[in-house]
Amino acid sequence: MKNAFNEGRRDFIKNTGKAGIALTILPAFSFSAGENKSFDPVNFQQQPLPYSYNALEKAIDATTMEIHYTKHAATYAKNVADALAAENVNTQNVTIQNLLRNISKYSAKMRNNAGGHYNHELFWKLMTPNSSAKPGGNLASAIDSAFGSFDAFKTQFGDAGKNRFGSGWAWLVKTSDGKLAISSTPNQDNPLMDIAEVKGFPLLDLDVWEHAYYLRYQNRRPDYINAWWNVVNWDMVESRFNQGM
Ligand code: MN3
Numbered sequence: 371m372k373n374a375f376n377e378g379r380r381d382f383i384k385n386t387g388k389a390g391i392a393l394t395i396l397p398a399f400s401f402s403a404g405e406n407k408s409f410d411p412v413n414f415q416q417q418p419l420p421y422s423y424n425a426l427e428k429a430i431d432a433t434t435m436e437i438h439y440t441k442h443a444a445t446y447a448k449n450v451a452d453a454l455a456a457e458n459v460n461t462q463n464v465t466i467q468n469l470l471r472n473i474s475k476y477s478a479k480m481r482n483n484a485g486g487h488y489n490h491e492l493f494w495k496l497m498t499p500n501s502s503a504k505p506g507g508n509l510a511s512a513i514d515s516a517f518g519s520f521d522a523f524k525t526q527f528g529d530a531g532k533n534r535f536g537s538g539w540a541w542l543v544k545t546s547d548g549k550l551a552i553s554s555t556p557n558q559d560n561p562l563m564d565i566a567e568v569k570g571f572p573l574l575d576l577d578v579w580e581h582a583y584y585l586r587y588q589n590r591r592p593d594y595i596n597a598w599w600n601v602v603n604w605d606m607v608e609s610r611f612n613q614g615m
Pocket residue numbers: 438442490577579581582
């Protein structure tokens with residue numbers, strides 16, 4: 371029988387291998403009994419960036435990548451650990467995905483930092499220096515049928531990022547009926563959360579906080595979004611579409 375976790379792991383190794391980085395730490399896929407074994411490599415720990423800081427220069431400069439990963443994202447990871455301890459959450463019993471699905475039961479600190487940690491871990495994995503520029507396979511057909519065409523999808527997703535007032539994220543989501551939807555969330559909220567307007571499994575996320583682009587693009591968020599399309603890891607988006615729920 372095909373095992374989604376090993377598939378995911380293989381894809382992860384293959385994709386990181388393409389970036390020419392030797393990884394010493396592999397993501398741990400551990401799930402406790404009774405939990406939804408959904409395909410998603412994000413856990414509670416910050417994992418190594420799957421490429422070097424300057425690998426995505428065609429969209430994001432090395433200084434921004436370094437500060438974003440080592441300062442902003444690292445702080446969310448640290449704060450989520452603090453919140454887990456303060457709120458007596460045993461991470462042997464709950465995955466970050468299931469915690470997010472019940473986020474209304476936790477503190478604002480948990481919401482902001484578990485969201486921030488998850489969103490960034492996903493964001494790094496969904497970019498690659500070796501982007502195929504457009505989706506293939508099942509995902510390409512699903513995008514065409516949901517949005518009309520890949521270009522129409524890009525416009526709609528880009529608008530979700532451009533029109534997000536203040537800080538937040540744009541998302542491509544697989545909803546519980548298996549359909550695709552575009553949404554945006556404020557701050558560090560995400561579509562897994564029970565408080566999200568559009569709920570579902572996140573396939574693709576784009577950070578539109580100013581810290582993600584200000585050094586190179588200043589006020590020009592649309593230019594950042596346009597350049598970001600050149601580094602999207604469509605293989606990863608497709609794996610998530612085919613295996614995630
Ligand atoms: Mn960020």
